[in-house]
Amino acid sequence: xxxxxxxxxxxxxxxxxxxxxxxxxxxxxxxxxxxxxxxxxxxxxxxxxxxxxxxxxxxxxxxxxxxxxxxxxxxxxxxxxxxxxxxxxxxxxxxxxxxxxxxxxxxxxxxxxxxxxxxxxxxxxxxxxxxxxxxxxxxxxxxxxxxxxxxxxxxxxxxxxxxxxxxxxxxxxxxxxxxxxxxxxxxxxxxxxxxxxxxxxxxxxxxxxxxxxxxxxxxxxxxxxx
Numbered sequence: 131x132x133x134x135x136x137x138x139x140x141x142x143x144x145x146x147x148x149x150x151x152x153x154x155x156x157x158x159x160x161x162x163x164x165x166x167x168x169x170x171x172x173x174x175x176x177x178x179x180x181x182x183x184x185x186x187x188x189x190x191x192x193x194x195x196x197x198x199x200x201x202x203x204x205x206x207x208x209x210x211x212x213x214x215x216x217x218x219x220x221x222x223x224x225x226x227x228x229x230x231x232x233x234x235x236x237x238x239x240x241x242x243x244x245x246x247x248x249x250x251x252x253x254x255x256x257x258x259x260x261x262x263x264x265x266x267x268x269x270x271x272x273x274x275x276x277x278x279x280x281x282x283x284x285x286x287x288x289x290x291x292x293x294x295x296x297x298x299x300x301x302x303x304x305x306x307x308x309x310x311x312x313x314x315x316x317x318x319x320x321x322x323x324x325x326x327x328x329x330x331x332x333x334x335x336x337x338x339x340x341x342x343x344x345x346x347x348x349x350x351x352x353x354x355x356x
Contacts, residue, residue: 164240171243176220189340190301193349195226209233221248228253275302282316292354303341304348330354
């Protein structure tokens with residue numbers, strides 16, 4: 131991929147890809163991931179993803195859009211749904227949801243620089259530079275899972291704060307389920323336990339191509355029941 135100059139003095143996209151290959155690995159800490167994304171926000175994050183999408187190399191947002199259209203086929207139901215976008219980043223997923231007619235959206239991300247970009251787009255009512263809070267009816271997430279990202283325990287918290295009948299919608303690299311130790315050890319037992327307890331049901335667990343530049347994706351749709 132050609133190097134892209136940043137707009138605010140951060141590293142080029144090419145250098146940030148190198149940084150990501152060093153930082154997004156087993157054992158990385160949450161603070162290291164936040165530091166990377168703070169740099170990436172200033173180093174062409176939006177442009178790199180938009181360019182990849184135009185080449186059909188970034189399919190996650192298209193998959194998210196289709197999933198939300200399937201869950202909310204009536205446009206009137208979208209403008210009353212309360213949404214917390216976990217791992218909101220620069221608001222790319224928020225813009226997709228806004229274009230679909232979702233209006234009551236808040237964005238949450240631990241990266242202040244990513245949210246700084248998101249605020250400029252005015253897609254969220256409120257943004258929170260922190261971890262999980264609030265009582266949304268639906269929680270979409272795109273690329274929030276990975277090394278140093280959302281833990282399995284976070285999904286139990288999501289199940290707690292989402293209102294009954296609401297959805298957790300997640301797009302991620304499928305390979306992370308076999309690469310990240312927490313997911314390898316804990317995801318399936320957690321998913322099945324919450325099913326047995328009647329706390330959520332699995333609506334979709336569907337693979338899809340080109341989550342981001344050649345990596346296969348996985349769409350998770352989980353409906354909270356209590």
